[in-house]
Every structure is written in C-alpha cells, then in structure tokens.
Amino acid sequence: MITTLQEKETAGFTWIDVENPTAEELNDIALKYNLHSSSVQDCLDPEHLPKYEQIDEVVFIIARVFDDNANDNELSINWLTRKVAIFSADGLVITIHRSPQPFLISLQKKCIKMKKAPGRFQLLALIMDEVLLSYESPIRRIGELMDFYEERMFLKTKLPKLLQHFYQLKRKANVLKRTIFLSKDILYKLSENLKGPIMQDLKDTYVEIETNLDQQIDSANNLMNVYISLSSQRTNEVMRVLTIFSVFFMPLTFIVGVYGMNFEFMPELKARYGYLLIWLVMIAVSIVVFFWFKRKRWL
Known part of the structure; x- marks a missing residue:
C-alpha cells in the first residue's frame, strides 16, 4: 500500500x-x-x-x-x-x-x-x-x-x-x-x-x-x-546446621559403637550401673560440645 x-x-x-x-x-x-x-x-x-x-x-x-x-x-x-x-x-x-x-x-x-x-x-x-x-x-x-x-x-x-x-x-x-x-x-x-x-x-x-x-x-x-x-548463603546455612548435628553425634556414635561390640571380657559390660553410666557420659559429652559451640559463637 x-x-x-x-x-x-x-x-x-x-x-x-x-x-x-x-x-x-x-x-x-x-x-x-x-x-x-x-x-x-x-x-x-x-x-x-x-x-x-x-x-x-x-x-x-x-x-x-x-x-x-x-x-x-x-x-x-x-x-x-x-x-x-x-x-x-x-x-x-x-x-x-x-x-x-x-x-x-x-x-x-x-x-x-x-x-x-x-x-x-x-x-x-x-x-x-x-x-x-x-x-x-x-x-x-x-x-x-x-x-x-x-x-x-x-x-x-x-x-x-x-x-x-x-x-x-x-x-x-x-x-x-x-x-x-x-x-x-x-x-x-x-x-x-x-x-x-x-x-x-x-x-x-x-x-x-x-x-x-x-x-x-x-x-x-x-x-x-x-x-x-x-x-550460597542458604547452602552454607544448611551445611552449618548439618555440621553441628554431626559434631554432636560423632562422639555419641563412637561410644555406642564401642559398647555395641559385645565382647565377653569388656570392662563395665556387666557392671550394675554401666547402662546409666554410659548415658551420663553421653549427656556430659553433649553438654561440653554445646558450650564449646556457644563459646566459639557457632550457635
């Protein structure tokens, strides 16, 4: 046109x-x-x-x-x-x-x-x-x-x-x-x-x-x-949380692993208060890890 x-x-x-x-x-x-x-x-x-x-x-x-x-x-x-x-x-x-x-x-x-x-x-x-x-x-x-x-x-x-x-x-x-x-x-x-x-x-x-x-x-x-x-920040935050959980459970997993072997002549295996003692030790370890994280300002 x-x-x-x-x-x-x-x-x-x-x-x-x-x-x-x-x-x-x-x-x-x-x-x-x-x-x-x-x-x-x-x-x-x-x-x-x-x-x-x-x-x-x-x-x-x-x-x-x-x-x-x-x-x-x-x-x-x-x-x-x-x-x-x-x-x-x-x-x-x-x-x-x-x-x-x-x-x-x-x-x-x-x-x-x-x-x-x-x-x-x-x-x-x-x-x-x-x-x-x-x-x-x-x-x-x-x-x-x-x-x-x-x-x-x-x-x-x-x-x-x-x-x-x-x-x-x-x-x-x-x-x-x-x-x-x-x-x-x-x-x-x-x-x-x-x-x-x-x-x-x-x-x-x-x-x-x-x-x-x-x-x-x-x-x-x-x-x-x-x-x-x-x-990246969100990924780092997730990794930080997962790392904290893993640090908490690493010593507990080690203790449970050792006493889960069930050898016959292991010390404390037949102790009357052995079960309670292990629980106290694991709680104490968790408390120590918690305050260590607080001191480092990771929590």
Missing part, C-alpha cells in the same frame, strides 16, 4: 509511505525515483541492521523500531524489532516498512500542526526520534519486572527459575542496547546536515535511552550476583 503523507506544495518535499510492498512495487519505485538497486535489495531483507549511507544525492537509512507485539520471551533483534527503510533526496522522502507503523501517521499529524513545516532532514531526525522513543516501553517493562523479581527474592518467596528470569531480562536489555548502539552512526551522519533544537532533542533522546538501558543491565547483573550470593 502506497500512501502520500505530505505533498511538495505544502511542505517543500513529498513524503511517500509504502507498507508491505512486493518486490515488483519496490523495483517500480526504484526506477521512478532513481534509487540504487543495492539499497532496494536491503529493503527486501527483513533482518538488516540499522545503517546510514549516501549514494549520490540519495540518503538511505535503515532503522529498527521496537515491535509492541513481540513476545516477551524473544531475545533476538529480528523478533524484537521491525525494520523501517527511509530514502531521502531533494524534494522527496520515502518510508518503507512491512508491518503497520502508527508512529508515522502520528508524526504526519504532528508536522501538520507545526507553524513551519520541517525540512527533509528535520523529518528524518523526527522519525529517528520516534524510533528511539519506541524503546521506552520495553525498558520500562524490564524495570518493572526487575523490581518484581527483586522483591520476591528478598522476601524469600518461592519463584521457580528466578535466575533464568534475571538472565532473560539482562539478555533482552543487551539486545536493545546493541540495536540502539548501531543507530548511533545515523545520528552522527544526520548531525552533519542538521543543526538546531530538533537534532538536539534527538541526541537527548538517544542519551536517555542508552543510559536507561545501561542502568537496567547493571541492575540485572547486580541482582544475578545477589541471587547467587543468597543461594
């Missing part, structure tokens, strides 16, 4: 939006507007990473916008984001994408309300700003899940695969950061052709998104380390 979002008579350039085009439609557009064949091939590749290139007078940008319909369990760039290709030449801007991108329609309405229509490089900056802003929602979602799992961890609420959840959140944040980092070159190239508040807003948005992602990655690393430490 090919839609004209902006006319040259009103804005100084034509903005054409192309949704889910066929290979033939793309070739027709390439021939009509003199677009390079290699750029058109990149448009057909759904897995292409962000980039900026200029061939003659035509600027070609590939951006990756976050897909709100992506599954929370997906951890790859191709499944978490959708590609938006942008061609820009004198008097022309073409946006190409397979899935619907409502932010482009919202941006069109925003441009109409502006007192002065933005130029084509300003429009490119505004599009990239919306692309970066699409990452705010998943970053906020990652932060909410971090807080949820952190609370459950310190409250010792049983939650299966907690470490796996932390790893998935960290991996997702890393994927988003990598995508944002690949978009950094686009900002630098745009800044060579555009100055002013729109470009500054784009840079501010980039810094904010990158900082938030760094914070989420650090939080995930810290929570993973804390979880491992708490797990």
Whole structure:
C-alpha cells in the first residue's frame, strides 16, 4: 500500500509511505525515483541492521523500531524489532516498512500542526526520534519486572527459575542496547546536515535511552550476583546446621559403637550401673560440645 503523507506544495518535499510492498512495487519505485538497486535489495531483507549511507544525492537509512507485539520471551533483534527503510533526496522522502507503523501517521499529524513545516532532514531526525522513543516501553517493562523479581527474592518467596528470569531480562536489555548502539552512526551522519533544537532533542533522546538501558543491565547483573550470593548463603546455612548435628553425634556414635561390640571380657559390660553410666557420659559429652559451640559463637 502506497500512501502520500505530505505533498511538495505544502511542505517543500513529498513524503511517500509504502507498507508491505512486493518486490515488483519496490523495483517500480526504484526506477521512478532513481534509487540504487543495492539499497532496494536491503529493503527486501527483513533482518538488516540499522545503517546510514549516501549514494549520490540519495540518503538511505535503515532503522529498527521496537515491535509492541513481540513476545516477551524473544531475545533476538529480528523478533524484537521491525525494520523501517527511509530514502531521502531533494524534494522527496520515502518510508518503507512491512508491518503497520502508527508512529508515522502520528508524526504526519504532528508536522501538520507545526507553524513551519520541517525540512527533509528535520523529518528524518523526527522519525529517528520516534524510533528511539519506541524503546521506552520495553525498558520500562524490564524495570518493572526487575523490581518484581527483586522483591520476591528478598522476601524469600518461592519463584521457580528466578535466575533464568534475571538472565532473560539482562539478555533482552543487551539486545536493545546493541540495536540502539548501531543507530548511533545515523545520528552522527544526520548531525552533519542538521543543526538546531530538533537534532538536539534527538541526541537527548538517544542519551536517555542508552543510559536507561545501561542502568537496567547493571541492575540485572547486580541482582544475578545477589541471587547467587543468597543461594550460597542458604547452602552454607544448611551445611552449618548439618555440621553441628554431626559434631554432636560423632562422639555419641563412637561410644555406642564401642559398647555395641559385645565382647565377653569388656570392662563395665556387666557392671550394675554401666547402662546409666554410659548415658551420663553421653549427656556430659553433649553438654561440653554445646558450650564449646556457644563459646566459639557457632550457635
């Protein structure tokens, strides 16, 4: 579907939006507007990473916008984001994408309300700003899940695969950061052709998104380390209790083992108060071990 979002008579350039085009439609557009064949091939590749290139007078940008319909369990760039290709030449801007991108329609309405229509490089900056802003929602979602799992961890609420959840959140944040980092070159190239508040807003948005992602990655690393430490602490606590019980019973087991051999000429074997004496000895040993542990502050 090919839609004209902006006319040259009103804005100084034509903005054409192309949704889910066929290979033939793309070739027709390439021939009509003199677009390079290699750029058109990149448009057909759904897995292409962000980039900026200029061939003659035509600027070609590939951006990756976050897909709100992506599954929370997906951890790859191709499944978490959708590609938006942008061609820009004198008097022309073409946006190409397979899935619907409502932010482009919202941006069109925003441009109409502006007192002065933005130029084509300003429009490119505004599009990239919306692309970066699409990452705010998943970053906020990652932060909410971090807080949820952190609370459950310190409250010792049983939650299966907690470490796996932390790893998935960290991996997702890393994927988003990598995508944002690949978009950094686009900002630098745009800044060579555009100055002013729109470009500054784009840079501010980039810094904010990158900082938030760094914070989420650090939080995930810290929570993973804390979880491992708490797990080790619980294991050590269990081992400490088992060790204390074993130390209590080792001398008692030794005494019982010796007097359980039932040799005929063992001393005290036929003593009248032998049974009572052994019990007193075992109780005394247990008391000594107990106070020894108290003195060492192991209890």
